[in-house]
Amino acid sequence: MDYLDQLESEAIHILREVAGQFERPALLFSGGKDSITLVHLALKAFRPGKFPFPLLHIDTGHNFQEALDFRDELANRIGERLIVRYVEDTIRIKKLKEPTGRNATRNGLQTFTLLDTIEEFEFDACIGGARRDEEKARAKERVFSVRDEFGSWDPKRQRPELWNLYNGRIHKGENVRVFPISNWTELDVWNYIQRENIALPSLYFAHERELLVRDGKLMATAGGVIKPEADDQLVTRTVRFRTVGDISCTAASESEAGTLDAVIAEIQATRISERGETRMDDQLSEAAMEDRKKGGYF
Amino acid sequence: MDLLRFITCGSVDDGKSTLIGRLLYDSKSILADQLEAIERATKGRDDGTVDLALLTDGLRSEREQGITIDVAYRYFQTPKRKFIIVDAPGHIQYTRNMVTGASNCQLAIVLIDARQGVVEQTRRHSLIASLLGIPHIVVAVNKMDLVGHSQNVFSDICIQYAELARNLNVSQVTYIPISALNGDNVVDRSTTMPWYDGLTLLDHLETIEVDEVASADAGAAGRFPVQYVIRPQTSELHDYRGYAGKITSGLFRTGDSITVLPSGETSTIDAIEIAGQHLTEATAPQSVVLHLATDVDISRGDLLVRSDGLPLTSQTVEAMLCWMDTKELRVGSKYVLQVGTARTRCSVREIVHQLNVNTYEKIEGVESLALNDLARVVLRTAQPVSFDPYQQNRATGGAILIDETSNVTVGALMLVGEA
Structure with missing residues (x-):
């Protein structure tokens, strides 16, 4: 059997285990390619029935409009419930201190809103599109990752996880993060998107836009999220986004790749990893992702 | 293109992480920024070498101690095949993590230090691979550079291992002399061991015929x-x-x-x-x-x-158990048994014998099991369970025990039959 069929079947199996083992799951959906792939897999797992979970987006308020529009359009097209909670509201209600300064990002504050939302809806499982090839702490995490009531991951106390037997039993207040595409690589996701003809936001394909050059990275000026400083150079370039996340910490790549074929060729040839090229938040320290996961990040 | 999942087992100083680093590096699967990151991390070392092990040890405490604690997964691809490397800890304390990693693999690489030959760890890792029904074993005799690339040393180790394998249920063993540090016979053929005319490790991984996970x-x-x-x-x-x-x-x-x-x-x-x-x-x-x-x-x-091939259905089940909890298992204790999607309560009726993981001796008269112990047990279940013997069917013969109060997975079971 072709490896994409194997990966697809494994992911569908995991999604159905969530449906079978939990009372109130949710699927974390951002409008990025990995969560769009999850939605496609959920359609395969549960149609002609409804999804046994809503889609949930934690909106930092600093997202690309294209991704938000795509998110709403997709939820609408498939007729599934979408819940959106805003980091902005958490900041206001809880009087959180927002990071300030040159490379400030709200990405870390998402965790607060996510944990509040889990509490609000009593979600016992959150399905996410994280992959083990993305980052070395993620490479260590189980498919069913049990988190305590603070959402913390404890890498030293992970449950054994054998064969395709997943243990989702938890105490009240705990929740499980579930990663159905754990074993997919970036290239697998793109090959699957092409094979299945899955639509993506236009951000993933080459387009012209205004950017500023900061620390060698091309950052979008869209939405006024990043405030230009004196030494930032404003440019117009043809770029695409290899990952789509918070505007404040997602860099663009110069590219002429306007089609799926071209994007795949580009990724096959690259010598730089996905997060290394695009995510500013992972480059703070050697253990940045591990620390965020211990703090409740997905 | 097909997919091969394999596990690497070795102890602290066998060079397991170096081997994985070497496979990734020589097959050009390490990206420039990842290499830079480990170069940064190793800057200031006396010998000025880049530590390829840092590619796989993803947790802060692993990097601090220089050991692998939990399983890490690495992905790479050659024009012939896609691979998932399951990088498992070798230390006895983390056996349960190795079992986690091994459960879905079709092949195991058992690393042996050429200077040491077969040691306790080799025996334990091989036993686990055999109990989990991994059909293919590759014995990679590493650090050949430190024994003068000697064919005699290699041959002796092959003989030692064949002796050990006789007591185990493994269908195919392949022996390859390598130096992970220098890259000999890992991806590229060694010029230092002209007496070896078999495949390099990567050639072997690319060409071995493997049944897919389920159709094992x-x-x-x-x-x-x-x-x-x-x-x-x-x-x-x-x-x-x-x-x-x-x-x-x-x-x-x-x-x-x-x-x-x-x-x-x-x-x-x-x-x-x-x-x-x-x-x-x-x-x-x-x-x-x-x-x-x-x-x-x-x-x-x-x-x-x-209906033309029914499994066993019973309320008394005999199984090989790997105990994975720090709290000991005692005869009479009750757990939740999960086989496939079925869950039922069960109690441990008997410990038939414990298995010494180093000598493979059967120890009778045991009343309790500690973390990482292996034993043959008999369970009594509340509801009938349907299953196949694990050695015939991994999917319906594998089961887990869950602690009813902590909810943690505390045991891995390879079901044998009705008691």
């Missing part, structure tokens, strides 16, 4: 644990009732007679669906939706099987 049970009868029932209950799909699950072994065709276990009711397959497409047959490991011709009471936890 090729020829096994059709097995389908029901995960979820799809019932849209809309006006146009009023009577739609589909059983969603993954075929864990064998083949199902429309018109097949099937038996629902443990109830024993029978029916026939009316339709097989994948994402709305109707098929006339489907095989492991496909995730499908099955429709039956008659109304039968079926819910999550039931096992649908082809």
Whole structure:
């Protein structure tokens, strides 16, 4: 059997285990390619029935409009419930201190809103599109990752996880993060998107836009999220986004790749990893992702 | 393109992480920024070498101690095949993590330090690989550079290992002399060991014929644990009732007679669906939706099987157990047993014998088990369970024990048969 069929079947199996083992799951959906792939897999797992979970987006308020529009359009097209909670509201209600300064990002504050939302809806499982090839702490995490009531991951106390037997039993207040595409690589996701003809936001394909050059990275000026400083150079370039996340910490790549074929060729040839090229938040320290996961990040 | 999942087992100083680093590096699977990151991390070392082990030790405490604590997964691809490397800890304290990693693998690389030969760790790792039914073993004799690339040393180790393997249930063992540090016989053929005319490690991994995970049970009868029932209950799909699950072994065709276990009711397959497409047959490991011709009471936890090959159904089950909890297991203790999607309570009726992981001796008269102990046990279950012997069918012969109070997975079971 072709490896994409194997990966697809494994992911569908995991999604159905969530449906079978939990009372109130949710699927974390951002409008990025990995969560769009999850939605496609959920359609395969549960149609002609409804999804046994809503889609949930934690909106930092600093997202690309294209991704938000795509998110709403997709939820609408498939007729599934979408819940959106805003980091902005958490900041206001809880009087959180927002990071300030040159490379400030709200990405870390998402965790607060996510944990509040889990509490609000009593979600016992959150399905996410994280992959083990993305980052070395993620490479260590189980498919069913049990988190305590603070959402913390404890890498030293992970449950054994054998064969395709997943243990989702938890105490009240705990929740499980579930990663159905754990074993997919970036290239697998793109090959699957092409094979299945899955639509993506236009951000993933080459387009012209205004950017500023900061620390060698091309950052979008869209939405006024990043405030230009004196030494930032404003440019117009043809770029695409290899990952789509918070505007404040997602860099663009110069590219002429306007089609799926071209994007795949580009990724096959690259010598730089996905997060290394695009995510500013992972480059703070050697253990940045591990620390965020211990703090409740997905 | 197909996919091979393999595990690397070795102890602290066997050079396991270096071997993985070497495989990734020489197959050009390490990206520039990842290499830069480990170069940064090793800057200031006296010998000025880049430590390829830092690629795989993903946790802060692993990097601090220079050991692997939990399983890490690495992915790479050559023009011939895709690979998932399961990088497992070798230390006895983390055996449960190795078992986690090994459970889905089709091949195990057992690393042996050429200066040491077969040691306790080799015996334990090989036993676990054999109990978990991993069909292919590669004995990679590493650090050949430190024994003068000697053919005699290599041959002696092969003889030692063959002796050990005689007591184990492994179908195929391949021996390769390597130096992970220098890259000899890992990806590129060594010029220092002209006496070796076999394949390099990567050549072997690329060309070995492996059954796919589920069809490691090729020829096994059709097995389908029901995960979820799809019932849209809309006006146009009023009577739609589909059983969603993954075929864990064998083949199902429309018109097949099937038996629902443990109830024993029978029916026939009316339709097989994948994402709305109707098929006339489907095989492991496909995730499908099955429709039956008659109304039968079926819910999550039931096992649908082809009636021409029934599994065992019993309330007393004998099994090999790997105990994975710090709290000890005692005869009489109660747990939740999970086989496929079925869960039932069980109690430990007997510890038939414990297995010494180094000498493979059977120790009788044991009343309790500690973390990482291996033993043959008899369980009594509250409800009948349906299963196959693990050595015939990994998917329906593997099971876990869950602690009812902590909810943690505390045991891995390879079911043997009815007691």
